[in-house]
Amino acid sequence: MKTKAVRLYGKNDLRLEEFELPQIKEDEILAKVVCDSICMSSYKASHEADIHKRVPRDIAQNPVIIGHEFAGEIVEVGAKWKEKFTPGAKFSIQPALNYEKGPVGVLSAPGYSYRYIGGDATYVVIPNEVMEQGCLLNYTGKGFYPGALSEPLSCVIGAMHANYHITPGSYVHQMEIAEGGCMAILAGVGPMGLAAINYAIHRKDRKPRLIVVTDIDQSRLDRAASLYSPEEAAKNGIELKYVNTGAMADPTAELKALTGGKGYNDVFVFAPVVPVVEQADAILAFDGCLNFFAGPAKTDFKAPFNFYNVHYAYTHVVGTSGGNTADMIEALEMMSAGLDPAGLVTHVGGLNAVIDTTLNLPNIPGGKKLIYTHIEMPLTPIVNFGKLGEKNPVYAELDKICARHKGLWNTEAEEYLLAHAAQLA
Template identity: 45%
Template structure:
């Protein structure tokens, strides 16, 4: 059968195309992709082309489908695995296969990726346990599982030590204080949602240099909501603060137990150590685009105060399953992370626009043909467009957040690709 997809042929060379998929193998699954959330990691792959570690060297002749945060339905199942999977089953893909080659869906394969209407899932995905059932009442939440799963893995990466017996406890400190530096972007908002929906911390401080981004984050994930979960949430613009370390230590009454660094800036890494209290843990979560980024720490504090540093990248199937459970149990509101919706044709421009990021997660509805639209703009755009007018009404009724009802209306009434 034919699919429509955005394929990568080289550096910054993305093409929206229609082409024939190969015949389904006995150990493969054919899926209809409904949603794919755009990720900055895709922008890195598009910008670097074959220089990217996950992108094969022959994409000029064998282009790959981009996009790795997908959710959809199984359309057909190969003969050898009909006892494991069924047609109509809603699924997500955990894209981190952890292969020696480094190859993953959305970066490395010709026929599987999120920026497509249909794709063929190769047997290796099932063998690695990376095709995972999803029972949420929407598709966009399934597409956000991968990015939230990475943040969840970040929380699991924190650890603390009881120095009276050197017993180590994994995870952010329960009832502790958490700082999210450079945290008003999509991953930071996800970290805030998980702070009280999963980690159970008592205080969260989110810093950023952009008041616009902070205002957006506060509107989508408010201090009032955090209070209902027993957590004190503060958004702080440090751009004009003379001594941010001093202020952060004052706000936290002496320092933080756990600190996320969400932007790959060495100065933030140093600040993270400085605002830690004893046994504090820093997660350098942001992925540098260069291989030789250097940062400094106070080694005295590492030795005497037990300050420690971790770095987490990506997630594993366990995190995907755990994230799905959190979404299904409504422990996190995935609508808070969605800032834009778009159709498949709009993907190339949306990816290139990530050079100057804005908003939070952009969710592509692959079977729909619309430009990229901000969720916050739907009501205004509705003055001249019936589709946007109805979507705006639904979103407004849901506190300004994208939701399952809005998605259902879009899928039923949006122009088809």
């Protein structure tokens, strides 16, 4: 079967090509990709290329398919997996395999390391190690884009599970955010911050009593508040505040004041910016846990940390990079039960838009860029559908559909787009 895919050959060298997939082996699965969400990690991989830890060194001769946040349908199942997987079933993939025999060892991942599997493709061959590691996951919810966004949601799920607290005099770490505690999400209204807010206010098993979300862009804060409102959080027993620290005379003092002066049990840093890290450290409560979520591009990134408080106030820091398979299963289960990650998505496009979008991702404002791999469509902000609809009825209808869903992408819009994309040309 032929596939069309975006492949990485070297630094900033991405190519959209059509080529033949090999016949699947008895331990492999052929699958149709429906959509992929472009991640900043793909930007980093495309710029670093063969020096990236997940990318093989021989990509100039054996290019890899990019994209690791994807969902689709199983087409054909090799004999080894026929008892577990069925053609026509919807799937998502946990890309972090931790598989020691992969193309680049323990860091091998679809979307970085493989010639025949990645999210920015029409069809892919899922290798045996994905199934062996339990990383091919069933998705039973509506539509496809929630399955694609389960990977980024799993990253924030993993971050919250990775936080820990202690009891003085005991050496046992109590994993998880503090029940009934105070949480701060700093620089938290980008795509991943929105995912963290969505998860934190809707999970059932553990809740903070206060969540404070900060940024210095009021328009972004206002959008976040319209998506995940304080009123919605209150229904789940959580006080949610959106705060513009750029408008504060003394952000540290004013943020701590929101906790009654005690500080925050759990602080998540969503931007690799030194002043944000310093602020996070300064607002920690006794036994406060700072989670450095944002992945810096610079290998020598450093920020001061108050070690007096480490010694006497038991403050500590953790870092997470991605979620594990259990986190992704949790994400899929929550979305199958109705959790909608649509608030992350601000742009929609076709496979033809992948290269420019990936290479220029930091310069494109907004949230997640969602790609439907079987269509041609320029990367288009959802807010522009109405204007474009003056000349094209498909955009006009998409605008109407999204307007019925608070201006957000949704499964109805997805279904309409996939049925009428040919009329966009």
